[in-house]
Amino acid sequence: MPSQSRETTGPTSLGQVEFLTVAEVASMMRVSKMTVYRLVHSGELPAVRVGKSFRVPEQAVHHYLENAYFDAG
Numbered sequence: 001m002p003s004q005s006r007e008t009t010g011p012t013s014l015g016q017v018e019f020l021t022v023a024e025v026a027s028m029m030r031v032s033k034m035t036v037y038r039l040v041h042s043g044e045l046p047a048v049r050v051g052k053s054f055r056v057p058e059q060a061v062h063h064y065l066e067n068a069y070f071d072a073g
Helices: 022-029 033-042 058-068
Strands: 019-021 048-050 053-057
Touching (some): 019 058, 033 053, 053 058
Antiparallel strands (some): 019 053, 048 053
16 A cells, blocks of 8 residues: 655645744734734745735744844944
8 A cells, every 4th residue: 555645845844834823923023913914015024825814934934033133233
């Protein structure tokens, strides 16, 4: 009988992705929900549209924050 596992091309499969709501992202980043919506609409923060709302992959939030650091000194 053939194996039921699926091959994935990326580091994680879609079933392993953790999605956050806009409110959860805003809370995590300590910004307003409108700021998160602006990031999503500008393309700076990837998101998936589910009905009328957005879901943001948790890893995308971490990646955005890692790249947002700058040296102020």
